Amino acid sequence: MTRSNISLLEMDRDHLIHPVTSFRGHEMRGATILKSGRGMWLTDMDDNVLLDAFAGLWCVNVGYGQDSIVEAAAQQMRDLPYATGYFHFGSEPAIRLAHRLAALAPEGLDHVFFTLGGSDAVDSAIRYIVHYWNAVGQPAKKQFIALDRGYHGSSSNGSGLTALANFHRNFDVPRSWQHHIPSPYAYRSDSTDDASIIAASVAQLRAKVEQLGANNVAAFFCEPIQGSGGVIVPPRGWLKAMRDLCTELDILFVADEVITGFGRTGPLFACADEDVSPDLMTLAKGLTAGYAPMGALLMSQRVYEGIADGAAANLAIGHGLTYSGHPVSAAVGLEVLRLYEEGGILANGQAVGPRFAAGLAALDDHPLVGDTRGRGLLGAIELVVNKDSKARFDPSLGLADRLFARGYGNGVIFRAFADNIIGLAPALCCSDDEMDMIFHRIRKTLDELLDEPDIRRAVG
Numbered sequence: 001m002t003r004s005n006i007s008l009l010e011m012d013r014d015h016l017i018h019p020v021t022s023f024r025g026h027e028m029r030g031a032t033i034l035k036s037g038r039g040m041w042l043t044d045m046d047d048n049v050l051l052d053a054f055a056g057l058w059c060v061n062v063g064y065g066q067d068s069i070v071e072a073a074a075q076q077m078r079d080l081p082y083a084t085g086y087f088h089f090g091s092e093p094a095i096r097l098a099h100r101l102a103a104l105a106p107e108g109l110d111h112v113f114f115t116l117g118g119s120d121a122v123d124s125a126i127r128y129i130v131h132y133w134n135a136v137g138q139p140a141k142k143q144f145i146a147l148d149r150g151y152h153g154s155s156s157n158g159s160g161l162t163a164l165a166n167f168h169r170n171f172d173v174p175r176s177w178q179h180h181i182p183s184p185y186a187y188r189s190d191s192t193d194d195a196s197i198i199a200a201s202v203a204q205l206r207a208k209v210e211q212l213g214a215n216n217v218a219a220f221f222c223e224p225i226q227g228s229g230g231v232i233v234p235p236r237g238w239l240k241a242m243r244d245l246c247t248e249l250d251i252l253f254v255a256d257e258v259i260t261g262f263g264r265t266g267p268l269f270a271c272a273d274e275d276v277s278p279d280l281m282t283l284a285k286g287l288t289a290g291y292a293p294m295g296a297l298l299m300s301q302r303v304y305e306g307i308a309d310g311a312a313a314n315l316a317i318g319h320g321l322t323y324s325g326h327p328v329s330a331a332v333g334l335e336v337l338r339l340y341e342e343g344g345i346l347a348n349g350q351a352v353g354p355r356f357a358a359g360l361a362a363l364d365d366h367p368l369v370g371d372t373r374g375r376g377l378l379g380a381i382e383l384v385v386n387k388d389s390k391a392r393f394d395p396s397l398g399l400a401d402r403l404f405a406r407g408y409g410n411g412v413i414f415r416a417f418a419d420n421i422i423g424l425a426p427a428l429c430c431s432d433d434e435m436d437m438i439f440h441r442i443r444k445t446l447d448e449l450l451d452e453p454d455i456r457r458a459v460g
Contacts (some may be wrong), residue, residue, distance in 0.1 A: 146181075
């Protein structure tokens with residue numbers, strides 16, 4: 001390790017706060033500094049070359065090093081590096097990207113508000129929903145419902161809809177108006193088939209709305225597939241059933257496609273898989289494939305008109321962001337969309353999806369693996385002490401950190417969740433050979449972990 005790298009580690013330790021990290025834990029561990037990337041591969045500060053099976057943070061869908069994206073950003077910086085959306089100003093890239101997203105999105109989502117990422121897209125959704133119900137004369141509708149194990153960002157409001165302990169501890173969330181129903185978690189469900197899992201979720205949402213009073217419930221938020229909660233994959237038909245129930249109960253249905261959007265589950269949007277059109281849809285990550293910060297909130301005509309007609313034309317709707325519709329990010333987004341379609345990235349992701357599914361299924365026989373699940377190029381491997389009882393490992397074993405370290409040593413990066421679930425989200429540009437390599441390296445990692453004495457004892 002060079003002196004410059006040591007200095008970087010010291011500067012990081014002294015000054016840089018990392019997201020979702022123990023401050024003291026990070027001081028002791030130190031940063032893993034990445035240096036470069038190309039395609040599916042990353043190189044760190046020590047020149048280790050690693051296969052990224054998690055697309056950065058579920059986002060680098062087109063892979064690293066796409067020169068056409070770099071050129072699009074550079075050209076936009078030369079032409080117009082910034083344009084505010086305030087005061088009726090606009091820029092061509094933002095306008096064209098909004099038009100393109102409206103054309104590609106589920107039917108009826110014709111209006112786009114740009115954000116910097118997923119968390120503020122969710123926060124914007126909450127603000128606009130509150131505004132909508134006030135504007136249409138139903139101000140009692142203030143209660144929001146989401147799913148256990150759901151993730152809807154870490155903003156002051158969105159973190160309460162998120163249902164993961166790290167995002168609640170010492171932050172005084174959830175708020176009193178935020179509620180959760182059980183996740184459609186098939187592996188740990190008492191339900192024995194898809195139909196009963198769907199029926200259970202419908203009954204649970206209906207019961208929660210009845211408990212709160214339908215006239216008091218504003219919206220139901222869900223991810224089509226839950227990401228940070230451990231890649232929980234509901235049965236096909238679940239999303240449509242929940243959408244239909246929200247329509248029946250007159251509550252807004254919000255699809256959080258921050259992770260699932262842009263080909264991650266196969267189609268461009270996961271909602272398309274079940275012909276579902278939400279009232280609002282949040283996007284980020286794959287929108288710019290991580291090359292520049294940007295998110296989006298897509299809004300139906302019904303919600304748009306309710307807000308638009310709720311006040312005189314001379315009164316501003318008081319929600320905005322300095323970098324909403326940033327022209328450089330929008331130019332990146334337009335080029336990323338072109339790569340998905342004209343560049344063949346989306347088609348490649350769909351073509352390699354069955355190989356990904358086969359790789360997951362092939363791990364079912366491993367002694368540590370209780371469940372594998374996925375859709376498209378989004379998947380998970382859940383580790384257990386005992387396949388029959390589905391018992392989890394004792395947290396004192398620190399399995400997640402050991403898993404990640406073993407994987408890194410074997411040249412593969414994946415997400416190691418705290419409850420011993422491996423999350424996978426390889427870029428859509430992944431080749432067959434790279435896909436095979438991912439699963440070869442993961443199996444090697446699991447074998448090595450099983451050989452450790454305390455793990456072997458735990459498995460018994």
